[in-house]
Structure formats: structure tokens, C-alpha cells
Amino acid sequence: MRVAALYDVHGNLPALEAVLADPRFAAADVVVSGGDLCAGPMPVEVLRLMQEHDALFVRGNADRDLKGWPAGCLTEEELELLRGWRPSVDLDVEGLGRVLFCHGTPRALLGPGCQLVNTEYDVDAAVAAIRATGHPETDDIVETLLTPHGAAEANEVFEARREAASGAS
Secondary structure, eight states, X not given: OOEEEEOOOTTOHHHHHHHHHSHHHHTOSEEEEOSOOSSSSOHHXXXXXXXXXXXXXXXXXXXXXXXXXXXXHSOHHHHHHHHTSXXXXXXXXXXXXXXXXXXXXXXXXXXXXXXXXXXXXXXXXXXXXXXXXXXXXXXXXXXXXXXXXXXXXXHHHHHHHHHHHHHXX
16 A cells, blocks of 8 residues: 655645645555645645545644634534544554554654655745735745745744743743
């Protein structure tokens, strides 16, 4: 079995469409949505598209308690669906054995034959589509798309958020 594990879509429909059109995706037998699917500018569209692909859904931190503009786009039934996603999915993957899919990605733990891949897509078209949504954080989203963080910088941001959250508890 080949698995396409798609993580942190964050409501970016153009990026998701590019991944789904990638020939590597067509070779997948199973699709896992690894969390944080709807927290962004096109929550309804990305949810429906992943449902059309019969994805197995893992609940991410943003899915547990989606707030603000994205939550307002979804129906109460759709919000309950997100909250009800499992914290993990485990599958038997040929050549790897039993694999646990959860939200978060410690690198290089899956073994031989596993690849982390990027899919190129039209970022300018995505920026235009995101601007058209009316999402209140459009400028921040667009800035992230046009000047993405490197892995080290992203880790610093998320560690600072984690520390702030644990200090607030």
C-alpha cells in the first residue's frame, strides 16, 4: 500500500489542488490528511476536496478548536466533524510495517523508501485566490506564501508558541 500523507494544508486550496494533480499522488492507494486542514482562507473547499478523495483524517491542533474566520465559514456539523477526527491513524504500509500518522512530523523516522516531497504550484494564482476570500489575515498568509520560513525559523516560532501556551496554563 502506498500512502499520500498531506499535512498542514491550512485552507490553501490552490496548493492542495496542485498536490492532488501531482503524478506522485495518483500512485497512492490511501490518502491521510494529517491535520490543520481548514485553518485558513478556503476551509470549506479544502474539506470537501479531501472528502471527495476519501481521506483518512487526523486531528491537528487547529482542528480541535477552529476559531475565527475559518470557523465562521463552516457549518456546525462540519466543525463537529473536525473535532471528532482521530488524534492518529495507523496503517500497515508495505515495506515499512505498521505506521502511525499523527499531527507533527519528526523527520527521518519512517525508514527506507519514505520520501518527504514538495509540489510546485502557482503561488501568484494562490495569492490572488486567497485575497479574493476576504479572510481577515490575508496579508499575513500572503507574506508567508511569498517569503516562506525555513525549517529552523519555523521551529523557533512554534517552540515560542508552545512555551507561551505552557506558561499560560
